[in-house]
Amino acid sequence: MKKDGRLYALRHSAAHVLAQAVLELYPKTKLTLGPVTENGFFYDFLPEENLKEDDLSKIEAKMREILKKDYKIEGREVSKEEALKIYKDNPFKLEIIKGIEKGPITIFSQGDFFDLCEGNHVESTKEVQHFKLMGISGSYWRGDRDGMALQRISGVAFETAKDLEKYLKRIEEAKLYDHRKLGKELDLFSFHDEAPGSVFFHDKGLKIFNKLIEYSRKMHKDDYIEIKTPIILHEKLWKTSGHYDNYKENMFFTTIDDANYCIRPMNCPASMLLYNERPHSYRELPLRVAEYGLDHRYELSGVLHGLFRVRSFTMDDAHIFCTLDQVEDEVLKVLELANAMYKKFGFEKIKMILATKPEKAMGSDEVWDKATDALKGALERHGIDFAVSEGDGAFYGPKIELRFEDAMGRDWQCGTIQLDFFQPENFNLEYITSDQSKKRPVIIHRAVYGSLERFIGILLEHYRGHLPFWIAPEQVRVLTITDAQKDYASKVLKELRAHNIEAYLDESGDQIGGQIRKAQVDKIPWMLVIGKKEVENNTVTLRHSDGKQEFGLKLEDIISKACELSEF
Secondary structure: OOOOOHHHHHHHHHHHHHHHHHHHHOOOOEEOOOOEOOOEEEEEEEOOOOOOOOHHHHHHHHHHHHHHOOOEOEEEEEOHHHHHHHOOOOHHHHHHHHOOOOOOEEEEEEOOEEEEOOOOOOOEHHHOOEEEEEEEEEEEHHHOOOOOEEEEEEEEEEOOHHHHHHHHHHHHHHHHOOHHHHHHHOOOEEEOOOOOOOEEEOHHHHHHHHHHHHHHHHHHOOOOEEOOOOOEEEHHHHHHHOHHHHOHHHOEEEEEOOEEEEEOOOOHHHHHHHHOOOOOEHHHOOEEEEEEEEEEOOOOHHHOEOOOEOOEEEEEEEEEEEOHHHHHHHHHHHHHHHHHHHHHOOOOOEEEEEEOOOOOOOOOHHHHHHHHHHHHHHHHOOOOOOEEEOOOOEOOEOEEEEEEEOOOOOEEEEEEEEEEOHHHHHOOOOEEOOOOOEEOOEEEEEEEEEEHHHHHHHHHHHOOOOOOOOOOOOOEEEEEOOHHHHHHHHHHHHHHHHOOOOEEEOOOOOOHHHHHHHHHHOOOOEEEEEOHHHHHHOEEEEEEOOOOEEEEEEHHHHHHHHHHHHOO
16 A cells, blocks of 8 residues: 555545544543554544443544534644644654654644644545444554553545445454454364463364474475574574664563573574584575574564464574575575465465565665665566565565465465575674685575464464365364264274374264264364265265265275375
């Protein structure tokens, strides 16, 4: 979404209308910030008394009153001194104004309402028609957990009623297949107050997790070496890497033997230490190093969301140490790998986003331009369509974001390819060239799944719990019509397991109809139904989760088909 586009302007204006409505209803509320989001907007407030979910309908009704008045939205420039006087009673706005060193200070007004703002609005409040308030949550001033606690009202806004209706319908559909709900129903994972933001994988959930890693390892085995490094490392390492200065607010710390340590938020610095274990020749490059590393990042409790937003997660990270001349080929290889892996899960529509230097970043513009041009060149020279997202790169380098669309039409960004000239400098990384001189390698940071936990959540919602046969934690459930078939069923079960098929026997003693319903609720891909006829003919009846049945199948044929479907 372009900042100079109409949709951005609509959502930005909607945030101002929200702020105006809140002030008219609750005049003693202090305004802070109200930015545009991916699907709408939010505004953070400090109210005199906490607002409740029940207040949303009243606030939305007030917003619609304001829209009907068709206020012109007009901006004007003011001096810093004037701005300080206008906002003398609002500590949040004063902090923003004092932080503006150069450039104009603008205030936008609509009716009696005004707000400190950089601009880009629609011409009139009447143009903001297709919106809906979605919820109230807790937040902190500037996202700092040590800062003032605030309340955030979030909303969505679109250019047409059709787009709004489509989005709301998608949200309702997503609620039916919410991965948190499915995780509980299918006995995959849980969360506990003793470890907020950290997932407890149950037996079945761990099977999915492990299969993702097995598949990833298979796709990597010819090109990558794999390592495993500690999750607690001395703070000096993070000062060297730049994370301490640029990422400290997202990190956990601990003290051991009077020394300060960090619980890693990412795997990169440990890989640098291993690279420096010994000298490297140009003949070894590119050196591709993979790690499935457990990372911890501090997230505000208000934004934690099942597997999608956690405080501890496993990253399918890799670092490619290469020469500058090798960057283009390596980026393309990663793109090919990611495309192949995503297609395995049914994600065909892959979008590429080039994210550039953020406001908080290491290094000079010259180095950033060099890195950005290298990624851009790799995409352009091979005719790969991409969009540019200004200011969304990592603090140590620009990146290519890989996005795909799920069955509900939602975009997900999981994979990243980041180019890094800074860490080789920070850690004094070198390789020996053909003329025996020493040069710095370039590092490509890349991930395909991103967070495995988050990827599992995406898969559960994408497939509505009906995971493909190869990754299902229970692939086959054997059902018997009466207890007289238990011996034959046990033989079938043993044969299936001998071929590494995740098979289980229903030993509940329920009627066959109840067993089938339970297997359908549990979203088991295959049910093997065994009755008197199947025992006599040494066959099975295959019942699929959609109700389709295949009769009189030989066990060896079932096993052959199951093995084929289980292949990565």
